[in-house]
Amino acid sequence: MAHTIVIFGASGDLTRRKLIPALYELHRKKRLPPETTIVGMSRTQYSHDQWREVLREATAAQVGPKLLPDLWDEFARRIYYYPGDVSRAEDFPGLNAFISSLEAEKNTTRVYYLSLAPEFYECTVEHLGQAGMADETHAPRRIVVEKPFGRDLQSARVLNAKIHEVFAEHQIYRIDHYLGKETVANVLVLRFANTIFEPIWNRRYVDHVQITAAENLPVGRRAAFYESAGILRDMFQNHLLQLLTLTAMEPPSRVNADDIRDEKVKVLRAVRPFTRADVAANTVRGQYRKYRDEPGVPPNSQTATFGAVKLYVDNWRWQGVPFYLRSGKAMSCRTTQIVIQFREPPHMMFEGGPRRIHEANRLVLQIQPAEGIQIHFQTKVPDAGMKMRLTDLDFNFREKFAGEMPEAYERLLLDVMMGDPSLFARADEVELAWNIVDPIQEAWDEGGPPQLELYEAGGWGPPYSEEWMQRQGREWFNVCPVIANHDESED
Ligand code: BG6
Secondary structure, eight states: OOEEEEEESTTSHHIIIIIHHHHHHHHHTTOSOSSEEEEEEESSOOOHHHHHHHHHHHHHHHHGGGOOHHHHHHHHTTEEEEEOOTTOTTHHHHHHHHHHHHOSSTTOEEEEEEOSOGGGHHHHHHHHHHTTTTOOSSSOEEEEEOSOOOSSHHHHHHHHHHHHHHSOGGGEEEOOGGGGSHHHHHHHHHHHSOSSSGGGSSTTTEEEEEEEEEOSSOOGGGHHHHHTTHHIIIIIIIIIHHHHHHHHOOOOSSOSHHHHHHHHHHHHHHBOOOOHHHHHHHEEEEEEGGGGGSTTOOTTOOOOSEEEEEEEBOSTTTTTOEEEEEEESSBSSOEEEEEEEEOOOSSOOSTTOOOSGGGSOEEEEEEESSOEEEEEEEEEOTTBTBOEEEEEEEEEHHHHHOSOOOOHHHHHHHHHHHTOOTTSBOHHHHHHHHHHHHHHHHHHHTTOSSOEEEEOTTBSSOHHHHHHHHHTTOOOOOOOOOOOSOOGGGO
8 A cells, every 4th residue: 555654844854864764774674655745845945956965864873874865875775855834725736736747546544744943833734624625535543642732721721623624633643752661561461461460450459650761861952842841741641641552551452543542541631639728738840950041042931840749549449549640841850650669568577678669579670771670579689587688570672582672653653554553542541641741831831839859960950859759658760770781872
């Protein structure tokens, strides 16, 4: 089946750093359907060859020695460029005619990718509709919408309504690239393709769950955008809540898009709503000290670059089990991990045995960059009486499978082409996620409490975050993963 991928915002960063390298990788691995054409549109006046050259350099920077000249030439022959402005309705009929001239078959599937600043989403959708480009009479027409999908519940609803005027829900693919990560998909495999974890995956055995997405890099040149977003909109509404749903959901009976998404939606619906008092008691916000020196950031900025949120999922499985979500920029290392902290044994018969919660069993799902799984448990130290120590069983994806971890966009682009929306957010999912985040964001915007606390780069966020956990008798799992067989530049 033939496909055309149309990228709006072709000269942008996402196209160069993620989309084209991912499509090239699919081509290299012979997974890209042979009759695939890529058309880029943006305002820059490139010829086809000029754009191909820009993309070649950008792809080389991402994939390094995997850029093989012959393979690239073969791939580049599928790429075309059409100069145009998404805000001008009159540019779309011409684009449509150009795409049609490239499509030998009438039944070519089209994927429209909005790799644009969010303020251009609505006009692009409207103009696609006016030009008859969403019409599925002859073949599927799909649209991929990047994050941020709105900036609160209200704007997400408006955006959903606008897109629904032109595209039906089955045509819309709201991307959250975390869902394309192999280790994220593996959360479901670990839970539902094994028997030993599920019986203990509940309030009876689990004390709490920690989901951390730490980044060592500061905000840097994205500061102007980041200033109006902040950590909640940038990381919590999408990535962290998605990880929460996969960790907390019930097993769907089938692996199809709606069954999976129905279960995820149930988790989001069960999250206990935040009152002002909850925001004060159950959230922490911080900003790294040098953030206000970043270009485009006002000297009195109150934007959070660190956040920690404790929430509850009010259902039978999770009643009373806190889920701690935490993310920050300029932290001590880059690590995304889900920690399932189990309860202590009901009775400790060994003198000197573990008595604190963080010495009890723990399952750590390393999402990235040291993709793996660890089970922590107590063992007897040999020849030392009954001295015990927490040790671990350590599984590492890269060692075990001696392969590379593909980029999330490879999987996601292929899924859109094949028409599988399982790893994309449905309209209700996005709105429910905003519904959780909005009251926290509102309270923070009004100055808290909690107060915005400055933190030093290279640590684990504001000191209060540690104190807050300690007051609850718990500790953050602040461990930078050891990376085996891995080149950080890959990420
Ligand atoms: C993006 C955020 O969605 O995810 C960025 O906008 C963040 O701020 C990035 O750095 C993290 O993605 P990854 O795949 O590197 O964990």
